[in-house]
Amino acid sequence: MLAGDSGSVPEIPAEFHDLFEKETYAHVVTMFPNGMPHVTPVWIDYDPEDDRLLVNTERHRCKAKNVSKNPAIAASMTDPDDPYRYLSVTGEVEEMTTEGAREHIDELSQRYFGKDYPVEIESERVVLRIRPERVFTANPN
Template sequence: MASIPDDCHDLFEKQTFAHVATLTAAGLPHVTPVWIDYDEADDRLLINTERGRQKERNVRNNPGVGVSMTDPDDPYRFLSVIGEVETVTTDGARDHIDELARRYQGVDEYQPTIQTERVILRIRPDRVL
């Protein structure tokens, strides 16, 4: 298992967008931009999404993912992670999306209205560039 380098932790304090790649049931790549977070204590990347979205359905069939992000202040500084979604959980997901909305949008509550329920994809980094 790899670890997120200390000198990259600041990427998770900024409005850094990541692209997460998953595989569809047909084995085709699916890549979407996402808000990204990091659980430093557990060394896990966190992606908050809504139940039933394509990426959530994909990782239930194949937990392998690729995540790439570029520093919004320096496009030549990046972090790329290959890993596995260890858990898909609703625990704390609603509060987490509000926390992300504060960082990314400067608002107290996430909008638009949630249609199903929020889930957090907890990603274990296996390879880090």
């Protein structure tokens, strides 16, 4: 299924919201200044009230540096319980914020590890708020 081609603003379908409640990893693509893609696996979250994907990173990492120059981004994730069920989103980072970022990484760490974030923070945590422009899904069941 593809959403967002008809000129309407795509939304993450409700039947895929469960991906943000379990240990789903996403592969996020940002663009280096030379035009080459940078892909990295990340923890992924979702703000259903604002329909925004959330990626928490540190300011000094490639993802944050890349989107500060070019906000284009893509994220693809498969259901950890069914690898044929997936959600893929392309869009733009509309905001990179430190507000609540430290608390957010602890929330994500609780979901993925069952404890607060165990890694020393080297710079500053930021949340990338991603506005979907195209949404692709597959759900064979």
